[in-house]
Each structure stands twice: as C-alpha cells, then as structure tokens.
Amino acid sequence: MRPDKRRRPILLGLVVALAATAAVVGVVTLTRPAADLPPIAKGQPAPEIVGTTLDGAAFDLAALRGHPVVVNFWGPTCVPCRDEFPLFKAKLTQHAADGLVVVGILMADPPDQARTFIADEGATWATVADPDGAIKGAYRVALRPQSYFIDRAGILRSIQIGEVRDEDFERQFGLISGAS
Numbered sequence: 001m002r003p004d005k006r007r008r009p010i011l012l013g014l015v016v017a018l019a020a021t022a023a024v025v026g027v028v029t030l031t032r033p034a035a036d037l038p039p040i041a042k043g044q045p046a047p048e049i050v051g052t053t054l055d056g057a058a059f060d061l062a063a064l065r066g067h068p069v070v071v072n073f074w075g076p077t078c079v080p081c082r083d084e085f086p087l088f089k090a091k092l093t094q095h096a097a098d099g100l101v102v103v104g105i106l107m108a109d110p111p112d113q114a115r116t117f118i119a120d121e122g123a124t125w126a127t128v129a130d131p132d133g134a135i136k137g138a139y140r141v142a143l144r145p146q147s148y149f150i151d152r153a154g155i156l157r158s159i160q161i162g163e164v165r166d167e168d169f170e171r172q173f174g175l176i177s178g179a180s
Contacts, residue, residue: 072103
C-alpha cells in the first residue's frame, strides 16, 4: 500500500474532528449569554435598537415610544419569515388606529435580496440592517423568524420564536396595545 492511501483515513478523521469541534464551539458561542449585555426578559425595557434602515434612514426604537411595536427578526431566504409578511401587512392596516408599528431586523441575508423582497411584497415598515449581529445579540435571537411585542412604554411583553399566525398576533397584540 502506498503511503498516500494510508494517510487518507487519518486525514479524513482529522477533518471530521476539526469540523465537529468548530460546530460545537459555534453553538456554544451563539447560545452563551453575552457577559456585557443585560438579560432580556418579559416585563423589562426592550433592548435599544439604533441603526440604519435598508433605505439608509437613521432608526432609533426609542422614538417609537407611545406606539405598540412588533420587532421581527427575519430574512428573505427564511420561508416562515416570507410567510409572515402578508400577516404583518394586514395587521398594520387593521390596527392603524392603535398606532401599531412593525420593525424588521434583517438577519443572515444580504440587504439587496431583502430590499427586493420588501419591494415585491409592498411592505411599508422599516427594516434595520444588523451587519455585526449586535441587535440579534441584545435580543438573544435563536433563529428566524423571532418576534418581540413591545408596549407603548417600551416594555417587552411577549416573545415568539417561529412564525406568527393570526391568533398568535392578536393574543400578543392585546398585551401591548393597552399599556401607556
């Protein structure tokens, strides 16, 4: 047997071991709470969101105090995220008199792809870019879609991991629409 053929299984084993180690380190890093960030919890003030929208406008969540707000972490390659868009569009119309605001946070997809999807859907709400993942980290986002329901005083009232459906939305909207 040539030396090349004897080394292949060893090299393959090393590659597999390195890949597994990298995956474990990545999961631990993503799921470990950041020491310098306060924990996120219902009944507490929502973490700040300051950034730039995909159309280049400055954004500050604090400017939305007085409105019920839904912050939605999404991306156009996420099928459940895409499925939520018509619901959010309808709820903005349905709850316009209540002052409802929806804010998207683009997560893990390119801005150009998101802009195209937003335009195709006729979405009117701001989507904030999060290129360094700071907003995702502050909100402890596990996966897309993930939505946060924030009352008029800026207090986080509900968190939903996964697609928001009509009954989910209405139940959680009830928690944020009446507080002042």
